[in-house]
Amino acid sequence: MRKNILLCMILAAAMIITPLTFLDRSRAAPEPVNETEADDGTISVMLTENGKVEKLDEREYVTGALAAEMDPECHPEALKAQAVACYTYALYSRAKKSDGRFNGADVSDSGAESQGYLSKEQRQKKWGKNYEAYEKKTEAAVDAVAGKKLMYNGEPVLAVYHDLNSGVTESAQTVWGSSIPYLQSVQSLGDMISPRYRASVKFSEEDFRKKAQTIASVKLGSEPEKWVGKSEATDSGFVKSIYIGGTKVSGGDLRLALGLKSCIFKIKHESGGFTVTTVGNGHLVGMSQYGADYMARQGATWEEILKHYYSGVEIC
Numbered sequence: 001m002r003k004n005i006l007l008c009m010i011l012a013a014a015m016i017i018t019p020l021t022f023l024d025r026s027r028a029a030p031e032p033v034n035e036t037e038a039d040d041g042t043i044s045v046m047l048t049e050n051g052k053v054e055k056l057d058e059r060e061y062v063t064g065a066l067a068a069e070m071d072p073e074c075h076p077e078a079l080k081a082q083a084v085a086c087y088t089y090a091l092y093s094r095a096k097k098s099d100g101r102f103n104g105a106d107v108s109d110s111g112a113e114s115q116g117y118l119s120k121e122q123r124q125k126k127w128g129k130n131y132e133a134y135e136k137k138t139e140a141a142v143d144a145v146a147g148k149k150l151m152y153n154g155e156p157v158l159a160v161y162h163d164l165n166s167g168v169t170e171s172a173q174t175v176w177g178s179s180i181p182y183l184q185s186v187q188s189l190g191d192m193i194s195p196r197y198r199a200s201v202k203f204s205e206e207d208f209r210k211k212a213q214t215i216a217s218v219k220l221g222s223e224p225e226k227w228v229g230k231s232e233a234t235d236s237g238f239v240k241s242i243y244i245g246g247t248k249v250s251g252g253d254l255r256l257a258l259g260l261k262s263c264i265f266k267i268k269h270e271s272g273g274f275t276v277t278t279v280g281n282g283h284l285v286g287m288s289q290y291g292a293d294y295m296a297r298q299g300a301t302w303e304e305i306l307k308h309y310y311s312g313v314e315i316c
Contacts, residue, residue, distance in 0.1 A: 046105035053105040068116030072134040075296035079141035081305040088150040088159040150313045162282025164191040164290035184311045190294025203274045220245040237264040
């Protein structure tokens with residue numbers, strides 16, 4: 001796995017789409033691929049509404065995935081980059097060893113579980129009076145990169161992406177504890193000018209207690225000012241671990257418990273409650289969608305965008 005991108009908002013009336021990534025798309029490291037998987041030109045999708053599996057031709061699937069994952073007001077080169085990422089992610093998901101998810105389908109239509117997909121009817125409902133123009137622009141981006149995919153060592157990559165970050169992406173090693181050669185930390189300076197770069201949320205002491213204690217090991221006492229202890233963070237501010245109620249927990253677990261936008265956060269106790277300030281949105285690994293749009297508006301091509309965010313990949 002939803003995304004509002006700054007320059008889109010400046011240059012056109014941007015639409016608000018469901019974040020992919022609260023994708024969170026905290027997906028795990030790549031699994032072994034099944035090289036015998038047949039490629040019949042289709043992608044099978046499990047519909048979360050009823051659990052049914054639909055087989056779609058690749059063009060329709062990528063069009064629906066792009067519509068779900070990126071604002072059509074974004075620059076055409078950014079849309080092309082996103083289309084390739086969507087297609088590659090579906091190929092990776094189809095090829096990896098089956099884990100029994102999605103009722104045997106390649107992907108789910110849920111951005112929280114896989115990557116989003118919107119049917120033509122759903123696109124019409126979402127876009128309303130703009131449907132024809134947005135559909136045409138989305139299809140044009142898909143057609144321009146039809147069949148293009150990101151490969152590393154002869155296999156489709158885990159082409160994850162996120163909304164925006166602190167000015168640098170995070171590596172898979174930092175976020176998921178597994179080193180992936182093509183998912184390294186790279187600069188994404190355009191993200192820093194987003195009006196959504198920083199956000200804050202307030203919790204009452206009782207609400208903070210309830211949410212934090214959904215982490216099994218956390219038990220909070222009667223002194224709220226002592227609940228939050230030291231944290232371990234990267235240079236970018238990504239919280240790897242933090243002490244809550246004297247218990248060391250991962251930043252990811254606390255992010256999930258509190259429903260934070262990202263793992264770059266700071267917590268302050270004041271006025272009988274807690275204020276949490278976050279930077280960025282999403283898991284912060286792979287391509288930044290905001291950064292992709294920024295790069296495109298500075299003249300970068302879709303190929304340049306993808307090779308910037310996915311280190312050492314080939315575009316085939």
